[in-house]
Amino acid sequence: NVSLEHLLVLKSFSFIAFLIFTSVVSLICFSPGEIVVNEVNFVRKCINAEGSQDDLWGKLICTNFKVSFIPQDAPLKQLSHLLFGEHDIPLTCLEQVVTVNDTKGKKKVLGSNKKLKFNPTELILYSKDLRIIRFCFDQAGPESAKKVCLAIAHYSHPADLQLLFGFEYQGRRYHECKGERVKGATPRGGIHTPIFDRPSDWDREIKRTGASEWRVCAINEGYAISSSLPEYAVVPVSLADQDLKNYSVFFLDNRIPLWCWNHPNGSALVRMANICDPLQQRKIEQKIFTAITKSHPQRCDVIKLDLDKFLPNIQDIQAAFVKIRQICVIDAFEESEERWLSSIENSRWIEHVRAFLKFSADVIFHLDGNNISVVLQEEEDRDLNCVVSSLAQLMLDPHYRSIIGFQSLVQKEWVMAGHRFLDRCNHLNKSDKEESPLFMLFLDCVWQMMNQYPAAFEFTEAYLTVLSDSMWIPLFSTFLFNSSKQRAQYFMDFAKNKAIPQGEDHVVYFPPVWNWSQQFSNKDLTLFNNPMYVGKGAACVQNGEVKTFKRTKMVDGVP
Structure with a gap:
């Protein structure tokens, strides 16, 4: 483990590999609503x-x-994280819980309803952030060791989303911090990041990009x-609401085409799902x-790019990630550097990262x-x-390379656009077939660009x-849900169960992750x-030469 101060100087060829070396340290701490389920002493x-x-x-x-x-006996370290200690790991981060009995040569992968017929001598936790954590019960009581292992397995596999700790935690915080909210101490979205859950956020984005021939549409209000x-979504001015309603039935899940961004020259970036009726x-x-075309000042043509034909699918991406995870966490660094790099290359993860960067450069x-x-087309548009819409905007618009801009980009193109974070992150450990690290792939692509253009x-x-x-x-709304509607439904039930007045802004009591003060000090x-x-749009220095972050030509498919 290393401190946050060291994170800025660690380098690696891949963001995934970078994550293996880094973690945030802090004191042991317990959060509001957190209770001890089971414990065992004399653990190594x-x-x-x-x-x-x-x-x-x-x-x-x-x-x-x-x-x-x-x-x-370990000395306490300087507080860095307000929610976790140096040796803590959230239950939702556990990929696999494995118990071992060395004397009997037995090994068991535990789930929520699994029974354990032997006393474990060792517990191995495989985490989703590429760590392996091992505990040995040499001196611990065998029955106590078994109980704590079963508790970890059970609570890391919740049967329902509302059983995640975040719902208990945010309810407690709501009532405990009521006085601070009255004083306006909780900014909407954290450091003023737009959430895009109201027309005003979209209006500001239209004005910022100069998309004068586009408008905010409310035909999906109430998820109708x-x-x-x-x-709320942005659509061409020339399309009437009734026309959009008529067209929506032909798109998968009625997902009408969505405006993403406008170039200063008038060209627009749009995303849409497949049309069901051939x-x-x-x-x-x-x-x-x-x-x-009518929304373009020069009435220029429109090109449609089918992502399903040219990019790896979610199963390919998940398969590559599984391979790279196995390489990184199982005796990875005992191999020679050359052999390890070759194994990473054979996983095809880097190949997928390159494919998305190249495709975004083509856009x-x-x-x-x-x-x-x-127009970016994908079967479900989710x-x-x-990935591609976010990367393209990140490459072209300096605003999205600022912290607030980047957070608004993720909020707009991932959270509000309906990326299935609940399924793709597999928070409930229910379906491995739906799991795929799309957001991790996006972050790796961003990391690659950051290393090319550090300023x-x-x-x-x-x-x-x-x-x-x-x-x-599982404490924030950003990565917990599959859609805005699902988020709204759970918020409604949550407010009812926690006695929160109807009509109060849900962001106040179940905030997005952008409110970083909940995790870190100033x-x-x-x-x-x-x-x-x-600064935005300014030249940057790379390898001793002044360059601008603007695509002029393609170099190995990367701008």
């Missing part, structure tokens, strides 16, 4: 695989939120049209594309170079489109690492800021 935490001289002795605790290990779209496809596309070529609008981004590697870790903390938050950042 294995630190070094080669020997036991560095191992720590202490108490292993399972709460309704996390697995905690409290060392007996589509269960996976936000209540007989109506050409007719509907022609009407949609005509409306997009930029059309938007910026050819001055034509681009996975690959999120073009306001945020740092520490920020990306913390954002990645936050996916596994001092630590300064580590999110890149000291080399030269």
Whole structure:
């Protein structure tokens, strides 16, 4: 483990590999609503695989939120994280819980309803953030060891989303912090990041990008049209609401095409799902594309790019991630560097990262170079489109390379666009078939660009690492749900169960992750800021040469 201060200087060829070396340290702490479920004393935490001289002795605790290990003699470190200790891991971050009995040669993968017929001598926790944590029960009571293992397995596999600790925690915080909210101490979204849950957020984005021929549409208010779209979306001015309603029935899940961004030259970036009826496809596309063409000052053409044909699917991405995880956590660094790098290459993860960067560069070529609008099409418009649309905007718009801009980009293109965070992160450990690290792939792509243009981004590697870790903390609304509608439904039930007045802004009592003060002190938050950042649209220095972060030509498929 290393401190936050060290995160800025650690380098690696991949963001995934970077995550293996980094973690946030802090004191052991318990949150409001957190209770101890089970515990066992005289546990040995294995630190070094080669020997036991560095191992720590202490108490292993399972709460309704996390697995905690409290060392007996280890000195307390400077507080860095307000929710977790140095030896803590949230239950939602656990990928697999394995118990071992060395004397009997038995090994068992535990789930929520699994029974354990032997007393474990060792517990191995495989985490989703690429760590393996081992505990040995040499001196611990066998029955106590068995009970704590079963508790960890049970609480890491909740049967329902509302059983996640976040619902208990945020309810407690709501009532405890009522006085602070009255004084206006809780900003909406944290450091004023737009949530895009109301028309005003979209209006500001239209004005910021100069998209004068586009308007905010409210036909999905109350989720009347589509269960996976936000209540408000941006559409061409020339398309009437009734026309959009008529067209919506031909799209998968009634997902009408969504405006993402406008280039200063007038070309627009749009995303849409597949059209279900092949007989109506050409007719509907022609009407949609005509409306997009009318929104362009020069009435330029529209090009449609089918992502399903040219990019790896979610199963390919998950398979590559599983391979890279196995390489990184199982005796990975005992191999030679050359062999390890070769194994990483064979996993195809880096190949997938390159494919998305290259495809995004092609999108930029059309938007910026050819001055034509681009429609990104994907079957459901909820996975690959999120990655490509975000990368294209990040490459072209300096605003999104600031911290607030980047957070608004994720909020707009991932959260509100209906990316299935609940399924893709597999928070409930129910379906491995739906799991796929699309957001992790996106962060790796961003990391690659940051290393090419270190002065073009306001945020740092520490920020990306913390954002990645936050996916596994079930306290914020950002990464917990599959859609805005699902989020609203759970918020309604949550408010009713916790006696929260009807009509109060849900962001206040179940905030997005962008309210970083819930996790870090102001001092630590300064580590999110890149000291080399030269400001929006300014030139940056790379390898001793002054360059601008604007695509002029393709170099190996990367702008």
